[in-house]
Amino acid sequence: MSISRRDFLKIAGLSGLGIGFSATDLLWKRGRADAVEYMPSPKGLTAKRWAMVVDLRKFRTEEDYKRVIDACHRIHNVPDFGNPKDEVKWIWTETFEHAFPFQRNEYLPEGIQEKKALLFCNHCDNPPCVRVCPTKATFKRRDGIVAQDYHRCIGCRFCMAACPFGSRSFNWRDPRPFIKEMNPEFPTRTKGVVEKCNFCVERLAKGLKPACVVASNGGMIFGDLADPDSEVREILKTHYTLRRKAELGTRPSVFYIIGGEEDA
Amino acid sequence: MYDAGKILIGLIIFLAFATYPFYSNMGKAVAKPEPKLDTPVIQKMEVKKCVESKEFMRAEHMQLLNQWRDAALRRGERLYKASDGRTIQISFQNQCLKCHSNKKKFCDECHSYAAVKPYCWDCHFAPKEAKR
Amino acid sequence: MLEKALIGSRRYWGWIFFLLAVIGVGFIFYLRQFSYGLGLTGMSRDVSWGLYIGQFTFLVGVAASAVMLVIPYYLHDFKKFGKIVILGEFLAVSAVTMCMLFIFVDMGQPIRIMNVVLHPTPNSIMFWDALVLNGYLFLNIVIGWTTLSADRKGVAPPSWVKPLIYLSIPWAVSIHTVTAFLYAGLPGRPFWLSAIMAARFLASAFAAGPAFLIILALIVRKLTKFDPGKEPIQALGKIVTYAMIANVFFLLLEVFTAFYSRIPGHMSSFEYLYAGLDGHGKLVPLMWVSVVLAAVSLVLLINPGTRRKESLLVVACAAVFVSLWIDKGFGLIVGGFVPNPFERVTEYWPTMPETMITIAVWAVGLLVLTVLYKVAISVREAQLESGTDSSH
Numbered sequence: 001m002s003i004s005r006r007d008f009l010k011i012a013g014l015s016g017l018g019i020g021f022s023a024t025d026l027l028w029k030r031g032r033a034d035a036v037e038y039m040p041s042p043k044g045l046t047a048k049r050w051a052m053v054v055d056l057r058k059f060r061t062e063e064d065y066k067r068v069i070d071a072c073h074r075i076h077n078v079p080d081f082g083n084p085k086d087e088v089k090w091i092w093t094e095t096f097e098h099a100f101p102f103q104r105n106e107y108l109p110e111g112i113q114e115k116k117a118l119l120f121c122n123h124c125d126n127p128p129c130v131r132v133c134p135t136k137a138t139f140k141r142r143d144g145i146v147a148q149d150y151h152r153c154i155g156c157r158f159c160m161a162a163c164p165f166g167s168r169s170f171n172w173r174d175p176r177p178f179i180k181e182m183n184p185e186f187p188t189r190t191k192g193v194v195e196k197c198n199f200c201v202e203r204l205a206k207g208l209k210p211a212c213v214v215a216s217n218g219g220m221i222f223g224d225l226a227d228p229d230s231e232v233r234e235i236l237k238t239h240y241t242l243r244r245k246a247e248l249g250t251r252p253s254v255f256y257i258i259g260g261e262e263d264a
Numbered sequence: 265m266y267d268a269g270k271i272l273i274g275l276i277i278f279l280a281f282a283t284y285p286f287y288s289n290m291g292k293a294v295a296k297p298e299p300k301l302d303t304p305v306i307q308k309m310e311v312k313k314c315v316e317s318k319e320f321m322r323a324e325h326m327q328l329l330n331q332w333r334d335a336a337l338r339r340g341e342r343l344y345k346a347s348d349g350r351t352i353q354i355s356f357q358n359q360c361l362k363c364h365s366n367k368k369k370f371c372d373e374c375h376s377y378a379a380v381k382p383y384c385w386d387c388h389f390a391p392k393e394a395k396r
Numbered sequence: 397m398l399e400k401a402l403i404g405s406r407r408y409w410g411w412i413f414f415l416l417a418v419i420g421v422g423f424i425f426y427l428r429q430f431s432y433g434l435g436l437t438g439m440s441r442d443v444s445w446g447l448y449i450g451q452f453t454f455l456v457g458v459a460a461s462a463v464m465l466v467i468p469y470y471l472h473d474f475k476k477f478g479k480i481v482i483l484g485e486f487l488a489v490s491a492v493t494m495c496m497l498f499i500f501v502d503m504g505q506p507i508r509i510m511n512v513v514l515h516p517t518p519n520s521i522m523f524w525d526a527l528v529l530n531g532y533l534f535l536n537i538v539i540g541w542t543t544l545s546a547d548r549k550g551v552a553p554p555s556w557v558k559p560l561i562y563l564s565i566p567w568a569v570s571i572h573t574v575t576a577f578l579y580a581g582l583p584g585r586p587f588w589l590s591a592i593m594a595a596r597f598l599a600s601a602f603a604a605g606p607a608f609l610i611i612l613a614l615i616v617r618k619l620t621k622f623d624p625g626k627e628p629i630q631a632l633g634k635i636v637t638y639a640m641i642a643n644v645f646f647l648l649l650e651v652f653t654a655f656y657s658r659i660p661g662h663m664s665s666f667e668y669l670y671a672g673l674d675g676h677g678k679l680v681p682l683m684w685v686s687v688v689l690a691a692v693s694l695v696l697l698i699n700p701g702t703r704r705k706e707s708l709l710v711v712a713c714a715a716v717f718v719s720l721w722i723d724k725g726f727g728l729i730v731g732g733f734v735p736n737p738f739e740r741v742t743e744y745w746p747t748m749p750e751t752m753i754t755i756a757v758w759a760v761g762l763l764v765l766t767v768l769y770k771v772a773i774s775v776r777e778a779q780l781e782s783g784t785d786s787s788h
Contacts, residue, residue, distance in 0.1 A: 038331075038341040041353075084742070085440045098738040101661075128583050134522035135511040141340060149337055150387060154511050155434070155504015158522055160444040164584020166737035170444060170504065172435030182389065185358060190386035191433035192504025205342050248583040 043207040048226035049125070049144040050199055051253040052210075053235050054118055058219035065093050065116060071215035072120075072197070077188045079178035088169040088189075090197040091120040091212060096258065100244060112259055118220075120212075121146060121167040121197035122244060122252030129159035129168065138194075144225075144253060145199045153193040160194060164248050168196045225253060297377040300369040305362055314363075315346055326382075329356065357388050365391040397545055400774035401767045407619075408770065415763045422756015425749040426501060434504055437750040442742035443733040445502070447726065447754055452498035454604070454725035455761075456575045457597060459491035459532065461605020463568035464635050470561050476631060479776060480624045482547075483616070484609060485540035486768035488568075491605075492533040494761035501753055521577045528571045535564045540768075548775045572597045579732065587665035587732045590653075596646040597724075602639035604720040606632045607713035614710055616769065622776040626706075633709050637697040640716055644690055647723075660739075665731040668741065673734070676741040683727050689719035 003011075040046070059065055072078070072091045079088050097104050099117040106113070123146045130140050137152040138159055160168045174191045182188070186202065189195050200210035208214075213222045223232035232255075235241075241255040306312060314321050315328070335341040336354045344352045353359050364370045367390045375382065404412075429436045439446045465484035468474035500506055517523050539560055546553040576594035583589070590596075610632050613624040654662040667673050669683045696702045696712035703709055735741050746754070 036347055037345040038335040038339070038354075039343045039345065040340050041342050044340070044342070086435055087441050094738055098740060101739045132520050132522065132582070134517050134520040134526070135508075135515045136517050137511075139338065141338070143340070147337065149333075151333060152508070152511055152515065153505065154508045155506075156499075156502070156522060157444045157504070158520070158578070160441075161579075161585065161732070162582045164582075164737055166442070169441055171433065172439070173433040184389050187357060187387040187389070190383070190505075191435075194504075201340070205336075205340065245584070250583060 041205055041207075044205045045207055045209070046204075047143050047224035047230075049224060049253065050123065050204075051144070051223065051225035051232050051255070052123075052199075052213075053221040053232050053241065053255045053257065055219050055221065055235075055257045056115060056117060057257060057259065058217065059116070059118065064217075064219065065118060068118060068212045068215045068220070069093075071211045074181065075183050075186060075211050076198075077175075077179050077183055077186055079175035079188075080180060081178050086172045088171060088175060088195065090169075090195070091118060093117065094119050100242060100256075102245060102247065103242065109259060115258070117256060118212075119165070119167070119244075120254070121199075122165055122250070122254045123197075123199055125251035125253060126249060128162040128164070128250060132158045132162040134158065141201075145201055147198055147201060148194065148196060150187075150189055150193045150195065155192040155194065157194060164245050164250065165252075168194050170194050294377065297374045299371075299373045300366060301364075303363060303365045303370075305365065309363075315344065315352055329360075332356070356384070361388075361391050367391055397541075397548065397771050397775070398767075401770045403774075404770060408766075411766065412763065415759045415766070418759040419756050419763070422753050422759065425752040426756070429501070429749060429753065430506070434502075436747065438745050438747045440742055440744065442736040442740075443730060443744035445729050445733070446744055447746040447750055448498045448502040450725040450729040451754060451757070452495050452502070453575060453597075453729065454721055455491045455494045455498070456529070456572055457601025457720075457724065458605045458608060459488045459495065460568045460572040460598070460601045461609070462488035462536065463565055464602050464606050464632075464639075465609075466561065466565060466568075468631070471565070474631070476625065476628045479622075480609075480613060480628050482540055482544050482772045483612060483624070483769065484605075485536045485543075486772060487605070487609060487612070487765065488536045489533060489540065489768060490761045490765035492529055492536070492571075493764050494757055495529055496533075497757045497760060498754075501757065521574060521581065525571075525574050525578060528567065528574050532564070532567055532571050535560055535567060539564060540772075544772055544775055548778070550779075569598065572601050579728075584737055585732045586659070586661040590650060592646055592649060596643065596650070599639050599643035599646055600720050600724055603636050603643050603716050604724075606639070607636045607716040610636070610713045611710060611717070612765075612769075614706065616773060620773050620777065621780060622773045629706065629709070630704065633697070633703050633713075636713060636716060637703065640690070640694060640697060643720070644694065664735050664739070668734045669727050669731045674741050676734075676743050678743045678745055679727060679730060682722055686719045686722035686727065689715040690723075693719060 069091050073080070073089075076090060078090050081087060093116040095113065096108075096115045096117055097113045099119055104113075123144060125144065127138075127140055127146050129138050130146060133139075134156060135152050135154055137150075137154070138146065138148045140146050155170070157170055160170060171189050171191045171193055176188055179188060200208070200212075203210060209222050210220075213220045221231055221235055223230040225232060227233065235257075236255060239257050241257055243252045243255055246252065301312070316324075321328070332344065332354045333356075335344070342354045344354050346352055361367075367385075371384075437446060437448075462484035465477050465481045469477040469481050500509065503509065512523065512526055539557055542557050543553045573594045576597040579585070579588035580590060580593035610629055613629055613632075617623050651666060654666055664673060668676065669679055670687075671677070672680050693712045693715035696708055696715070703712070730744050734743070
């Protein structure tokens with residue numbers, strides 16, 4: 001019996017495909033023990049739509065801001081490179097006129113233009129970063145938190161171009177040598193991935209509020225935007241609040257109280 | 265055959281490269297990997313059992329870790345109900361490594377033998393570093 | 397046919413080894429970037445894309461421009477392009493190769509590149525860009541190779557290539573449209589948020605690509621026995637002229653919208669690029685070089701007397717190429733990031749390693765181009781010798 005080269009190649013190709021398919025089938029079934037289940041921790045804090053109110057009236061001294069920033073950066077192992085080129089940050093300050101460029105108004109009450117705002121990821125309801133990510137490394141959880149999977153991130157930085165709020169940082173180099181005190185409970189990041197504020201998902205799972213909220217002495221209020229009786233909704237009902245660049249339609253979940261009478 | 269000399273030389277060079285891993289390791293005895301389980305936490309355990317059976321963990325731990333990661337990170341499901349009914353907190357750093365605190369003798373033992381370099385430690389702390 | 401690339405003059409081999417040496421040097425720098433991270437480049441938190449992505453964007457245009465030969469030849473039966481269509485197709489292969497390499501060297505975690513395939517995400521424009529670029533590379537290799545080998549044997553190309561050729565026309569438009577969509581759909585970057593972005597990309601592509609092709613054709617004529625011919629070059633010259641006019645027109649439309657509306661966000665990137673912003677103006681000289689070169693090229697191209705003189709046409713084409721290289725390969729990307737979302741200015745300039753890696757990627761592209769052109773030209777030269785010219 002003789003087969004032509006053409007036939008041989010055909011058979012070889014088909015068998016290759018067959019082997020390939022059966023291999024993927026094997027991989028599919030692997031790694032699952034019988035009758036296992038995954039579930040959320042009953043201790044965890046849950047919500048339909050997490051949101052934050054930042055009451056800037058409560059931030060009076062440099063120390064008020066620093067306490068909050070340090071609390072976040074310490075527990076999340078955020079490095080301090082000491083130069084703007086490599087900079088990685090989850091929460092930081094920026095003056096009102098730069099934080100809310102569309103609200104610039106030279107006739108605002110004295111001190112407002114220079115007043116510092118605390119900035120971090122807005123956890124948008126309609127997040128452009130999630131829309132552009134080519135690997136679903138960044139995604140929106142069911143409770144509204146925009147999270148980032150550092151295992152999957154390929155470091156294309158499309159999300160950084162897409163975020164209108166400058167909330168995302170890239171690890172331009174290995175961050176480990178630049179972390180002052182390591183928190184062994186939380187991982188670091190590696191070079192070449194994008195990172196940002198995660199609304200403290202790891203603390204929420206344990207039933208704890210975000211670290212910044214705890215450190216803010218009432219300056220930051222965290223709660224469920226979908227629950228009409230929640231604390232954040234109470235505040236939003238009784239105070240005039242601003243969201244950063246709301247006109248872009250990303251629907252940020254972070255609200256700011258800028259000035260006015262302090263009643264709380 | 266045309267250019268027989270050139271073809272033969274080419275073949276010999278190819279074979280030399282292709283078989284390099286074999287003859288470079290020939291005669292060298294590499295110790296069989298024996299991962300150790302004698303960490304303080306494991307020794308204190310009454311029933312010495314991991315999340316799943318030893319056989320399952322040996323063969324499938326990487327798949328399980330991937331599933332744990334996706335469950336915890338993406339779906340917020342941080343509890344794992346194992347096949348024997350126990351409920352286990354999902355966390356590589358704060359669960360797996362609490363028992364297996366001997367990275368060198370446990371993880372690296374096989375990984376080095378099989379010449380695989382998982383990137384876990386780029387971000388997760390190896391237990392030793394945490395102690396400092 | 398590939399064996400034709402293994403037989404060449406001393407000058408040919410000198411050029412090949414020169415390119416290999418440049419690639420080698422760039423590769424060493426890439427290894428450094430691989431181990432240190434992208435911090436080795438001039439990019440920062442505020443300007444998070446730079447020279448690499450700029451080159452990628454520019455070269456997608458060069459690749460798409462092959463269609464400017466394919467349309468006249470295959471759709472309008474413009475026979476004079478018959479012998480040089482292959483030069484366009486092989487230029488596309490080389491340009492797409494460079495595009496992919498530029499994306500690769502820009503990645504923070506290059507070893508995870510397969511995640512794009514493992515977790516396909518149709519809502520990401522990046523996913524579509526990867527898809528259309530790979531498809532376009534495949535189409536051009538198959539079409540170019542098949543038509544050339546048929547040509548060599550003096551027979552008509554197999555009938556199954558025709559549908560592929562027709563498919564390659566909208567496909568070429570798609571690669572540059574999708575690339576424009578990478579930028580034109582981002583809410584917080586007013587400089588890019590413009591519906592005319594894709595059209596402007598195509599116009600600049602159809603100017604820069606054929607301009608480069610004219611230069612290449614003249615080099616081919618000088619160095620080899622194959623003469624692409626006077627008329628095809630003149631026809632290409634007209635294409636460059638119209639495309640360059642359209643490109644400048646589109647750019648001016650952007651300027652009008654920004655400065656007549658006087659919306660600060662839409663003006664500030666232009667101000668930064670062409671005048672400087674808040675005392676920062678690193679790119680200003682470069683952008684004006686681009687403007688001046690564009691103006692010079694338009695004068696030379698629009699005037700039929702100068703366009704018909706090949707010595708002046710080649711000057712005009714070089715001016716078009718460099719002008720658009722600056723405008724699209726550099727200014728467009730950096731300008732989109734300045735000012736940053738807080739309306740502050742952070743400047744960017746590529747570092748030495750970044751520049752070396754960029755040059756090396758270009759060298760890879762030129763190497764691919766040289767080898768493919770060598771094959772194509774050897775076939776043409778053989779036709780000349782034996783007198784079997786099938787294209788007439």
